[in-house]
Amino acid sequence: AKEAGRNQLTIFSPLLQDKALERALLVQDLRQAQDKDELILFYQPIIDSEKRIKGVEALLRWVHPIHGMVSPEKFIPLAEENGLIVPIGELVLEMACKQLAKWQHDDIQKTLTMAVNISVRQLNQPNFVEMVKRVVARTGIHASSLTLEITESIFQRDVNSAITKINSLREEGIKFSLDDFGTGYSSLTYLKQLPIDYLKIDKSFVNDILEDKSSAAIAVAIIALAKSLELKIVAEGIEDHQQLDWLLANGCDFFQGYLFSRPLHPNNLQLTLETKA
Ligand code: C2E
Ligand code: CA
Ligand code: CA
Numbered sequence: 209a210k211e212a213g214r215n216q217l218t219i220f221s222p223l224l225q226d227k228a229l230e231r232a233l234l235v236q237d238l239r240q241a242q243d244k245d246e247l248i249l250f251y252q253p254i255i256d257s258e259k260r261i262k263g264v265e266a267l268l269r270w271v272h273p274i275h276g277m278v279s280p281e282k283f284i285p286l287a288e289e290n291g292l293i294v295p296i297g298e299l300v301l302e303m304a305c306k307q308l309a310k311w312q313h314d315d316i317q318k319t320l321t322m323a324v325n326i327s328v329r330q331l332n333q334p335n336f337v338e339m340v341k342r343v344v345a346r347t348g349i350h351a352s353s354l355t356l357e358i359t360e361s362i363f364q365r366d367v368n369s370a371i372t373k374i375n376s377l378r379e380e381g382i383k384f385s386l387d388d389f390g391t392g393y394s395s396l397t398y399l400k401q402l403p404i405d406y407l408k409i410d411k412s413f414v415n416d417i418l419e420d421k422s423s424a425a426i427a428v429a430i431i432a433l434a435k436s437l438e439l440k441i442v443a444e445g446i447e448d449h450q451q452l453d454w455l456l457a458n459g460c461d462f463f464q465g466y467l468f469s470r471p472l473h474p475n476n477l478q479l480t481l482e483t484k485a
């Protein structure tokens with residue numbers, strides 16, 4: 209509709225129609241994807257400064273019968289728009305906790321942590337806290353090994369109600385991480401109030417850290433801010449050794465990126481793996 213206001217002709221653009229059609233078809237398929245077991249989780253290791261695997265982040269994959277692997281960048285925004293993210297998000301939490309319970313039970317790594325992405329739309333559900341507690345209880349994981357990753361978009365809505373929910377889950381031992389920090393609507397005032405444990409430096413900053421002075425300056429500022437709020441810092445999107453060295457030297461606590469591992473199917477994730485770095 210915004211596009212149409214700027215340029216009437218776009219209404220008749222076949223390209224636009226195809227896009228709309230494609231979206232509609234994708235939404236239709238997505239409604240059924242859960243029942244067909246087409247939604248699976250990949251896991252990406254999170255590394256500590258001694259280069260051991262501290263935990264993993266669960267990342268959703270949609271194995272579509274025709275389109276193949278559909279990127280979450282494509283279908284998560286759709287699912288957020290129409291509310292499908294609520295049942296899908298619950299399924300994700302359930303699958304991730306089940307996998308963690310299995311790894312913890314198999315004694316592969318008892319202290320392994322699991323990070324799960326939570327959309328603001330999920331957090332805003334009135335029964336969100338109960339839902340999370342129920343999944344934790346049902347799967348039998350240690351609540352303290354679960355981290356929920358939220359984004360700055362929670363600041364746009366009722367931040368007080370979000371804080372209340374975060375507090376009651378933190379009382380159970382669940383950890384919270386603020387994802388994509390610096391890319392969205394940031395309010396330093398809110399950040400101070402937010403009862404969280406980790407702050408994730410977005411991969412867009414990490415990507416430019418060596419070439420672009422302002423990205424490096426922003427990263428330095430984010431790290432200083434996180435330290436003053438006593439948050440642990442996770443850097444994501446690390447692809448080479450120079451980036452890692454810079455982030456280590458500047459005081460980041462945890463590290464994630466293709467340098468260590470891409471997100472992997474659980475069968476391919478070697479938790480005992482000695483990292484290449
Ligand atoms: P995110 O939470 O910021 O996840 C990090 C993204 O960066 C992942 O993309 C990951 O595969 C990618 N990545 C990791 N290391 C590197 C690297 O070294 N270089 C580069 N270029 N990329 C790297 P992915 O898996 O495509 O997920 C994209 C986004 O989709 C996620 O961003 C998250 O916002 C969303 N998402 C994924 N799974 C879920 C989910 O279960 N629930 C919700 N609500 N959102 C999800
Ligand atoms: Ca994340
Ligand atoms: Ca992120």
Ligand code: CA
Binds near residue numbers: 388
């Ligand atoms: Ca992101």
